[in-house]
Amino acid sequence: MEEKTFGQKFIDARGKLSESFDVREINRAFREDFFRKLDNAFAIGGAQFCDSFFISVLLKEEQVFDDMPHFYFVPRQSAPYPNPNTLLFHYDHKRDKLDLWWMLPRQETCQALMQDLRAQDPSNTEEYKAYLNAKAFFEGRLDKKVTDYNNAITKSNLRPGFNPKDYDDGSLVIQA
Numbered sequence: 001m002e003e004k005t006f007g008q009k010f011i012d013a014r015g016k017l018s019e020s021f022d023v024r025e026i027n028r029a030f031r032e033d034f035f036r037k038l039d040n041a042f043a044i045g046g047a048q049f050c051d052s053f054f055i056s057v058l059l060k061e062e063q064v065f066d067d068m069p070h071f072y073f074v075p076r077q078s079a080p081y082p083n084p085n086t087l088l089f090h091y092d093h094k095r096d097k098l099d100l101w102w103m104l105p106r107q108e109t110c111q112a113l114m115q116d117l118r119a120q121d122p123s124n125t126e127e128y129k130a131y132l133n134a135k136a137f138f139e140g141r142l143d144k145k146v147t148d149y150n151n152a153i154t155k156s157n158l159r160p161g162f163n164p165k166d167y168d169d170g171s172l173v174i175q176a
Contacts, residue, residue: 004029037073038089042098045075045091052094054101056080057087079149082142084110102133102142110134 038055045053056074074080079101080088088101104110111134113119119131136142 003032034071037071041073041075042091048075049077050093052090052092053077054079055089055091057089058083059085059087078153079146081146082137084137101145102136103130104133104137105130110137114138 038057041055045055054076056076058072058074060070060072079090080086082088082102082104084104084107087103089098090101091098105113109130113127113131113134116127116131118124119127122128133142
């Protein structure tokens, strides 16, 4: 039997809230679905580009199923400018390493982090990382990082004859 997607488990669980509602199971399914789609985007980026590339992950809270979050994975050659509700991964071909460049929450959350003294405390590891990303976003340092990186790209590294639609499983935003 085929494993249910995160969305299917979410819908099933919402219908059974009064019964056994296992948040850990939903969380596990969410992580598995996220990383499966990230792996797929990584495979497409590796097939599409000869060199380093980015995977931009956009979080959209769509009006389907009461604002259920949905992620869009976009493999791309150049770095996109930062926007709230995004994650940006960079695959460095020379080091064969995938790095997280940033994870930005909603605009309101970024603003709240800038005013939250607990988030500015380095001993609160996760909140402090989020605070540093929000601070870099508001100060324009993420924009500068993107501009500097994109200005350093001198040629296209698109593989000849690549058709991204050959790899799409429906979880990607195709940029040809």
